[in-house]
Amino acid sequence: MGLDTSTLLPAGPDVIVAMRRWHEHLGSERRFSPKTLDAYGRDVRQFLTFLTEHLGRRPSLATFGALTPADVRAFMARRRTEGLENRSLMRLLAGVRSFARFLEREGVGEAAAFGSVRTPKIPRRLPKPLSPSDAKDVAKAETRAGEDRPPWVLARDAAVIALLYGAGLRISEALGITRRDAPIGDVDMITVIGKGRKARSVPVIAPVRRAIEDYLSRCPFVLKAEGPLFVGARGGPLSPRIIQLVIERLRGALGLPDTATPHALRHSFATHLLSRGGDL
Known part of the structure; x- marks a missing residue:
């Protein structure tokens, strides 16, 4: 034209x-x-x-x-x-x-x-949080029960997603947890390294700890104390992209919008916590 x-x-x-x-x-x-x-x-x-x-x-x-x-x-x-x-x-x-x-x-x-002219700045938009029911559906292991994947992999992904929503962690923070520091049993606090290499302590509620325990009971690899808690199919460190793809598949299966990203899941934690009178 x-x-x-x-x-x-x-x-x-x-x-x-x-x-x-x-x-x-x-x-x-x-x-x-x-x-x-x-x-x-x-x-x-x-x-x-x-x-x-x-x-x-x-x-x-x-x-x-x-x-x-x-x-x-x-x-x-x-x-x-x-x-x-x-x-x-x-x-x-x-x-x-x-x-x-x-x-x-x-x-x-x-x-x-x-x-020489500066481009106008566009304000960053906060990610749109999921509804509590949608966030829980994404975090539930049963949501993916029909997938042709090893049960330990499904349990692993569910545990990582539980940390995103149930503890408000970034993917990098969740995948940075070592086996020694796994929040299981009575361990209800964890220290993670976030942006700027800053450490912060995060409470881990019982359902999230149970999801991690379920993953550990199924994991076929012997995990070294100083090694990563979450491992890939060959026992090496788990790639963040794997979790991103998992959430993309869940988004399609549950009919959720494109805004249902890992970052939105983490943002949902903060939103739902504040709505219940919690303190960030």
């Missing part, structure tokens, strides 16, 4: 020709979808409209070579006052920056002004 020029572009003829070449480049060489091509075309059209008002004349290729970071920031500020949020501004800047970089590669423009 070619660039729509049915509406007169607010730019000099050389810019219009360059935009057509850029559009063809994105479609044929970069394999952009028609939807993305349309969005990028609109982004550049808006920038050209702004430049026409901002500079008092239709921009030419020479104009792009003389742009300053202040010009680009003025454009972003204008769009922000018109109601665009940071996520939309980031995409808008990506489209215009793509055109400027194309001009630079073609030897007819400069993209330095765009490289």
Whole structure:
């Protein structure tokens, strides 16, 4: 699909020709979808409209070579006052920056002004916690009873998932537990090494301890005291990716949304604990 020029572009003829070449480049060489091509075309059209008002004349290729970071920031500020949020501004800047970089590669423009402009920050979204019933279904070993997997593997995965939801551990923290430090029997506290190599003590409730005991009773390997508590099919350290894949399969089997990730399971622990008056 070619660039729509049915509406007169607010730019000099050389810019219009360059935009057509850029559009063809994105479609044929970069394999952009028609939807993305349309969005990028609109982004550049808006920038050209702004430049026409901002500079008092239709921009030419020479104009792009003389742009300053202040010009680009003025454009972003204008769009922000018109109601665009940071996520939309980031995409808008990506489209215009793509055109400027194309001009630079073609030897007819400069993209330095765009490289000097900081991309708008997008606030990190907290993971959406699972409902208590969904979280418990994911953590229950019986949920996977029909899978063609060794019983000890199912018990192992259930124990790791129980630590994510029942103790609020990260996958790396759960897989970092040694056999010697396994929270079983009367051991209801565990020290884990988290982000920044910081140690923290975590209470481990009875159902989680029972899940770990069940795994240990089924595990076919002799686990060394200083070695990992959770091992893979050949007795080596368990890969975090295995647990991620397990939760992906459970998500599909239970009909849960894509937001049901290991991180969301851990976040569910904190949410459900606070909802019951617990103290993090």
